[in-house]
Every structure is written in C-alpha cells, then in structure tokens.
Amino acid sequence: MSEEIKIESFKDYVEFTRTTAVYPKEKELEYLIFGLADELGELKDKVKYVKHTTEDIVDELSDVCWYVGRLVDNRELTDEIDSIKNFSIDRIVERADYFRSDQLEMVDDAYKFLSELTGNLKKFIRDGNESKLEKADQNIKEIVYFLMLSSTVLGGYNLKNVLEINVAKLSDRKDRGVLKGDGDKR
Secondary structure, eight states: OOOOOOOOSHHHHHHHHHTTOOSOGGGHHHHHHHHHHHHHHHHHHHHHSTTSOHHHHHHHHHHHHHHHHHHHHHTTOGGGSOOGGGOOGGGGGGGGGGOOSOHHHHHHHHHHHHHHHHHHHHHHHHHOOHHHHHHHHHHHHHHHHHHHHHHHHHHSOOHHHHHHHHHHHHHHHHHHTOSSSSOTTO
C-alpha cells in the first residue's frame, strides 16, 4: 500500500505525477497533448449531460489535472508555478473574458487554451521558432490557472482538493497495478 502523499503545492503534485507516468518517454509531449485533449472531451461530456454527479465531474477534472501536471514537468515549468495556496485570480485578469459562470462554456474555454497550445507547438515543430515554444509554455501556465478557477465553478472545490482526489485515485490504481488501462472505475 502506498504511503500517504501530502499535496501542499502544485510542485508536490507534479512530483507525484512522475510516479504514475506510464508511457513512452520518447513520445511524451505528443502523448500528453493527445491525453489532455481526450480528458477535456470526457470532462465536457460529463458537464454537458445532467446524469453525471458533481463527483463525476470533479473526478474527470482531476484527470485533466494529471495531464497538465505532466506537461508542466515536461516543459520544466514547475518552479514557475506558484504554490496552490497562492494562486490568484488576479493573475489572469487579462484573460478574464475566457472565464464564465456557465459550466459548459468554461470547458469550451479550456479547448481554446488547448488549441492555442497545440498551434504554438505545431509552429515550433514546423519552423523551430523558439518564441512559439515560449508561447506554448505560457498556454500551459494559463491552463493551470484555468484549473484553479474551474475546480470551484465545476465542483465547488479548490484546486488542492481536486489534486488530492486525483492522488488518492491514482495511488489506489498504482497499488492494484492498474495504472494502464481504460475506464474510470478500473
């Protein structure tokens, strides 16, 4: 059985995600982008259809957090992300029009961030333009801030709570040897 993991900062969470990362490292960035797109789609489905509970939505949001945490680690942005307790809505005022109280629109806004991220990465790969990679890193940071806000709007939690839910779920899967696989209830 896994020892209890304490999450006091986003950095703690990123360090935890390293222990559950099971994918080909040579394709890491591609895997994480595809995974993030997949999980955002699942989150949108859970928000869109009323039959899902708040717990279902938060559980899916926690999966989005895992991919974002891995992206933060991949791009070596961990030290630039403030401690969870210091996250401030003021930091994204310039992007405030992206955040609305409507839950479905909020998830759609996450796709805007993902679209910008993938576009910048595509242009970096195509042209080797370092400024596009810097913009992609900024997009990843914006997604972290999105997660902070969406945790409250979608589930009534703070981001730390959502990360702790994900740690508990993945620790259990790790203990049972089912990190790889399909389905929320494996």
